[in-house]
Amino acid sequence: MVPTHPFYYPTVLLCRRCMMIARVYVSYDVIAQEGSSPFIAKTDGLAVRLFKQAQSRIDTELVDPRDFQLYCIGKYDSERMIITGEAPMVIPTALEGDDVEGI
Numbered sequence: 001m002v003p004t005h006p007f008y009y010p011t012v013l014l015c016r017r018c019m020m021i022a023r024v025y026v027s028y029d030v031i032a033q034e035g036s037s038p039f040i041a042k043t044d045g046l047a048v049r050l051f052k053q054a055q056s057r058i059d060t061e062l063v064d065p066r067d068f069q070l071y072c073i074g075k076y077d078s079e080r081m082i083i084t085g086e087a088p089m090v091i092p093t094a095l096e097g098d099d100v101e102g103i
Contacts, residue, residue, distance in 0.1 A: 024074040024083060025091070027051060031067045040076050047072070048093050069093075 025047045026035035041047035047070060055065040070093050074085040 020079050022076045023072050024076050026071050026073055028069045028071050044091050051093055
């Protein structure tokens with residue numbers, strides 16, 4: 001069963017050589033005041049790409065994509081299979097300022 005949340009990210013299996021330490025991210029819904037299920041990416045850039053891909057699947061008549069923010073919440077060590085939490089940190093996505101003046 002696939003969750004209906006617009007920021008559902010399928011788990012991607014990676015080989016041990018490909019990833020040792022990665023970062024854990026969530027999409028935070030400002031209106032609902034809750035985060036999505038966590039997802040893992042090697043870099044902030046890859047996380048932003050996944051975030052924007054999820055944004056493109058949102059029905060903009062029902063939900064404003066700018067109501068979501070990307071946060072890094074920790075690190076994942078794939079070799080030791082340990083997730084280490086960190087204070088949530090906003091990752092800039094440029095979606096907050098996507099409004100075009102004059103429209």
